[in-house]
Amino acid sequence: QVQLQESGPGLVNPSETLSLTCSVSGGPMRHYYWSWIRQSPGKGLDWVGYIYYAGSTNYNPSLKSRVTISGDESKNQLSLKLTSVTAADTAIYYCAGSPRAGFPRQWGRGTLVTVSS
């Protein structure tokens, strides 16, 4: 069973870049779809984007200009970078994986990122 653990700064200044890492254990990254999903406090789930282990990516159109998802198979890690953040980017960020395209299956515990000066 794949296990996921997100990590990164809990506080980011407005206009700066949010950077998170997701460590994957319990299996190799290959043949999996790896995604980031966020949830603003008290709100619903918002898909950020995903990467297939071979490197192809797809992003939420509303975030596409600011987001980059990458994977490092040698380290079994997934990364998220979101530039020019504002208070609206304050959320719990989850990483998730799935052997099938189209949906996240296993989720990490999430990490809260607050955008504030």
Add this chain to the structure above:
Amino acid sequence: NFMLTQPHSVSESPGRTVTISCTRSSGSIAGNYVQWYQQRPGSSPTIVIYEDNQRPSGVPGRFSGSIDRSSNSASLTISGLKTEDEADYYCQSYDSNTWVFGGGTKLTVL
């Protein structure tokens, strides 16, 4: 792109059956699989139904999923409700490599 619309909240008594709907705004509900996630307070979401009606191992048989082409919607049905089923439930689907979540339904078991 399309949207998935869910009722904001539903409530039902223990032992009864509840159905949560998820209506797709454009495109066919049958065109792409629908998933359902349960999120208890303070926890990350867990999948309870995938590919319209498939139940992951470990999910009780009380949970079932279906789609209805006539109403362009999907449904999650939970029978024999237990207090532990009280949670937020989200539907999810995709189209053209874009994933979409419904707004979520708060299930109260009282």
